[in-house]
Amino acid sequence: MRCELVHTSLPRGLDGGTGFVVAGRTGGMPRTLSDALADLSGLTEAWPGASDWDRTLRATRPIEWRGEVAWVASVIRPCGLDHTGRGNRIAHHRMLEPAEIRACDPVSLLLDHERWMASWKGDPRELDAEPSLPTLVGHQGPAQAWQSAFGDAGMAAEMVEQAYRSGVGAWIVVPPGVDRLALLHQLAGLLPHENRWKRGWSTRPLRPVADPAPVIAVVDEREPLVCAAPPNAAWILVPRAGEAPKASEAMLRRAREGVRLTEPAKARGASATVAWQPPERLGAPAVPGGASPQAAMPPAAEVAGPAGMAPPSTIRVELEPAPASGFKAMWWLLGAGLVLGVLALLWRAAA
Amino acid sequence: MAAPATASNPLMHPVRDLVGRLHCPSCWHAMRPADVLFIAEDPRLVGDPVAGADEPLRFLPSRFDLTGAAIDPEGARCTRLACPRCRREVPRPMLELPAKILSVVGAPGAGKSHLLASALWSMRRDLDRLGLQVMDAEPRLNARLHAWENRLFGSGGGARRLEKTETSGGAGYASVRIEGRTEVVPAPFVFALRRGQEPSPSSTLVLYDNAGEHFLPGADDALRPVTRHLGRSEAIVFVLDPTQDPGFRAAVGLPPVPQPPVRQDLVLAEMAARVRHHRGRRSDERLEVPLVIAMAKADLWATAARVPMTADPFAIGGDPGAALRASHVACLEVVRRGSPEFAAALAAAFDRVLVVPCSGLGRDLAHEPEAPVAPRWAAVPFVAACEFGEEGRLGGFRP
Numbered sequence: 009m010r011c012e013l014v015h016t017s018l019p020r021g022l023d024g025g026t027g028f029v030v031a032g033r034t035g036g037m038p039r040t041l042s043d044a045l046a047d048l049s050g051l052t053e054a055w056p057g058a059s060d061w062d063r064t065l066r067a068t069r070p071i072e073w074r075g076e077v078a079w080v081a082s083v084i085r086p087c088g089l090d091h092t093g094r095g096n097r098i099a100h101h102r103m104l105e106p107a108e109i110r111a112c113d114p115v116s117l118l119l120d121h122e123r124w125m126a127s128w129k130g131d132p133r134e135l136d137a138e139p140s141l142p143t144l145v146g147h148q149g150p151a152q153a154w155q156s157a158f159g160d161a162g163m164a165a166e167m168v169e170q171a172y173r174s175g176v177g178a179w180i181v182v183p184p185g186v187d188r189l190a191l192l193h194q195l196a197g198l199l200p201h202e203n204r205w206k207r208g209w210s211t212r213p214l215r216p217v218a219d220p221a222p223v224i225a226v227v228d229e230r231e232p233l234v235c236a237a238p239p240n241a242a243w244i245l246v247p248r249a250g251e252a253p254k255a256s257e258a259m260l261r262r263a264r265e266g267v268r269l270t271e272p273a274k275a276r277g278a279s280a281t282v283a284w285q286p287p288e289r290l291g292a293p294a295v296p297g298g299a300s301p302q303a304a305m306p307p308a309a310e311v312a313g314p315a316g317m318a319p320p321s322t323i324r325v326e327l328e329p330a331p332a333s334g335f336k337a338m339w340w341l342l343g344a345g346l347v348l349g350v351l352a353l354l355w356r357a358a359a
Numbered sequence: 360m361a362a363p364a365t366a367s368n369p370l371m372h373p374v375r376d377l378v379g380r381l382h383c384p385s386c387w388h389a390m391r392p393a394d395v396l397f398i399a400e401d402p403r404l405v406g407d408p409v410a411g412a413d414e415p416l417r418f419l420p421s422r423f424d425l426t427g428a429a430i431d432p433e434g435a436r437c438t439r440l441a442c443p444r445c446r447r448e449v450p451r452p453m454l455e456l457p458a459k460i461l462s463v464v465g466a467p468g469a470g471k472s473h474l475l476a477s478a479l480w481s482m483r484r485d486l487d488r489l490g491l492q493v494m495d496a497e498p499r500l501n502a503r504l505h506a507w508e509n510r511l512f513g514s515g516g517g518a519r520r521l522e523k524t525e526t527s528g529g530a531g532y533a534s535v536r537i538e539g540r541t542e543v544v545p546a547p548f549v550f551a552l553r554r555g556q557e558p559s560p561s562s563t564l565v566l567y568d569n570a571g572e573h574f575l576p577g578a579d580d581a582l583r584p585v586t587r588h589l590g591r592s593e594a595i596v597f598v599l600d601p602t603q604d605p606g607f608r609a610a611v612g613l614p615p616v617p618q619p620p621v622r623q624d625l626v627l628a629e630m631a632a633r634v635r636h637h638r639g640r641r642s643d644e645r646l647e648v649p650l651v652i653a654m655a656k657a658d659l660w661a662t663a664a665r666v667p668m669t670a671d672p673f674a675i676g677g678d679p680g681a682a683l684r685a686s687h688v689a690c691l692e693v694v695r696r697g698s699p700e701f702a703a704a705l706a707a708a709f710d711r712v713l714v715v716p717c718s719g720l721g722r723d724l725a726h727e728p729e730a731p732v733a734p735r736w737a738a739v740p741f742v743a744a745c746e747f748g749e750e751g752r753l754g755g756f757r758p
């Protein structure tokens with residue numbers, strides 16, 4: 009279902025309560041969905057002196073809703089002081105319909121400033137259902153923002169392929185002063201449309217998670233989460249000016265020349281497009297000694313005894329989910345089979 | 360589980376006395392010291408299926424070095440410990456010292472965060488005035504609090520104002536993946552607590568700064584058990600903000616404000632219901648858990664209400680009971696006059712109540728937000744909560 013929700017600090021919320029409350033939401037939204045969207049509303053601490061623009065989180069994120077993955081686009085930003093005199097923020101979320109996902113570029117939607125509330129006006133209330141979002145195409149042409157920030161638009165090609173491979177998402181760490189939203193917009197625009205919605209996109213770091221889909225973020229190097237990350241964290245990518253980008257030929261041409269990409273199967277006959285194979289999502293953790301430092305972490309569920317080394321058995325047991333119950337079930341099955349076999353033999357002999 | 364591996368660890372053995380049993384400060388899972396996991400230190404072992412893809416691997420060690428530190432699969436020495444259920448870090452002193460868990464409760468905007476920051480700042484420094492002292496059990500885990508202390512007491516400039524506490528996300532909470540479900544657990548502040556003239560700490564002190572919204576009805580559930588500390592805490596500090604209630608404002612001579620009042624009596628009743636629920640008590644049962652009502656923002660009302668806040672009630676050598684009684688009686692009088700419904704909710708649920716006036720900032724930030732703050736009695740409610748135990752200085756005290 010498509011719907012929106014606004015969460016901010018008010019003296020009184022739509023469901024009662026005070027402080028951070030639901031200020032508005034599309035009429036008829038189920039309470040569980042309202043709670044799930046409210047849970048996405050926190051704005052993490054930024055570095056001291058960060059501007060409101062720097063602190064703003066613009067993101068498309070997947071949530072699990074009624075057993076399926078649903079996409080939520082959000083803009084969460086500071087909005088002055090609340091009724092208690094403390095810094096307030098407003099979180100505006102939109103849950104998208106499949107048709108909108110087919111028609112909208114994710115980052116273009118986040119960039120569409122008119123569409124996102126900057127402050128809440130009036131009493132808490134139910135909102136009318138909006139008309140469907142219009143078609144929003146993504147960035148076309150070469151990745152100029154990357155060209156001006158790093159001297160080579162090809163750096164965007166390397167970053168998007170590396171980040172897309174990561175099983176848990178990626179933080180692309182950039183220096184202060186660059187327009188992260190423009191970098192993110194051009195990054196997403198490199199991918200064929202359907203691939204853009206296989207990842208989330210964000211302008212602030214979100215914790216790396218495997219499920220329901222990894223998020224690719226372009227983040228400022230002063231972010232506290234970046235500073236606190238372990239050294240050589242596998243989900244951190246740092247583009248450097250002057251280095252030759254490592255990416256597929258097709259993606260490099262996309263970023264530098266602006267050619268269009270399409271999946272190999274669809275490429276036949278179309279002359280203006282170049283075939284591009286999305287990189288495989290990483291499924292194995294970094295192998296001690298051998299792996300490339302940029303190999304991203306696997307989906308959390310797949311961490312089950314790193315390949316290429318023999319961890320102590322206690323670790324293996326710890327990481328395998330509920331081994332005891334699995335083993336028990338196996339023994340029961342074996343035992344039952346054995347008893348049945350013996351019964352069958354006896355039956356035969358008796359016959 | 361391969362508990363014997365840890366049980367054979369010299370660190371875990373009588374060389375150091377360990378507590379028999381402890382509760383995880385994040386998810387309150389009960390465990391023995393031998394059940395704890397170690398946290399890998401090798402940078403290649405990042406990613407834990409429960410704690411998160413960005414957290415180092417948690418493991419049950421089978422190898423130790425001579426000092427008793429565990430050796431991770433990459434050969435690095437590991438001393439940090441984690442809960443076997445939620446896999447959040449458990450500061451080591453919690454294995455060696457009994458824990459005192461204090462719940463800090465109050466409506467949104469009551470002044471919990473400012474009071475907590477001022478109280479802990481004072482409890483680090485004012486041993487003589489408070490008769491006890493706290494030290495970070497694991498400084499890294501208290502980083503959020505250090506930032507608040509710097510903001511309120513540092514020389515960095517800028518407004519002395521703390522942000523409103525977020526209800527989700529941010530450093531105050533952690534998402535963990537337990538049995539295929541995402542659970543949000545609160546991030547505790549953990550300290551080692553040393554009393555009076557004791558040479559070394561005798562317990563740990565565990566505190567939480569919840570968003571006030573979490574104490575409103577319906578805000579705590581199985582997937583967000585953020586106030587479940589109410590089921591384990593040794594004492595509760597309820598931050599009551601008289602300035603949010605028209606009755607209180609009238610009782611202490613403050614002008615009315617246009618905002619809708621916050622029903623703090625309902626917050627108290629909801630809290631009592633959760634305490635009963637988590638402790639398996641009947642709904643009509645009175646609760647013996649000590650309750651300290653921290654009547655906040657005293658700078659705005661205490662003088663007008665003639666509430667005495669002169670001496671340091673917990674100064675070494677003094678009689679805290681006598682010093683606290685006078686302000687307790689004066690505050691209770693304000694409560695009865697200003698909010699009879701709050702006084703009734705209090706009397707209906709709790710057996711041991713102490714009311715303490717306090718001010719985390721000592722002044723109103725509306726004027727001169729960057730000028731230094733001057734807390735008054737900020738630590739007193741927390742010290743009182745620590746001293747209500749049998750061995751404490753308020754052991755037999757009935758206000």
Ligand SMILES: Nc1nc2c(ncn2[C@@H]2O[C@H](COP(=O)(O)OP(=O)(O)OP(=O)(O)O)[C@@H](O)[C@H]2O)c(=O)[nH]1
Nearest residue numbers: 467468469470471472473524570571718719720723
């Ligand atoms: N005058 C005065 N104002 C205070 C004092 N302590 C806090 N305040 C103000 O009260 C407001 C709320 O303070 P917080 O500490 O953020 O309240 P809280 O209980 O943590 O609120 P939530 O995080 O929303 O649950 C802020 O605007 C503070 O400036 C005090 O001692 N005196």
Ligand SMILES: [Mg+2]
Nearest residue numbers: 471472523524
């Ligand atoms: Mg707070």
Ligand SMILES: [Zn+2]
Nearest residue numbers: 383386442445
């Ligand atoms: Zn735990």
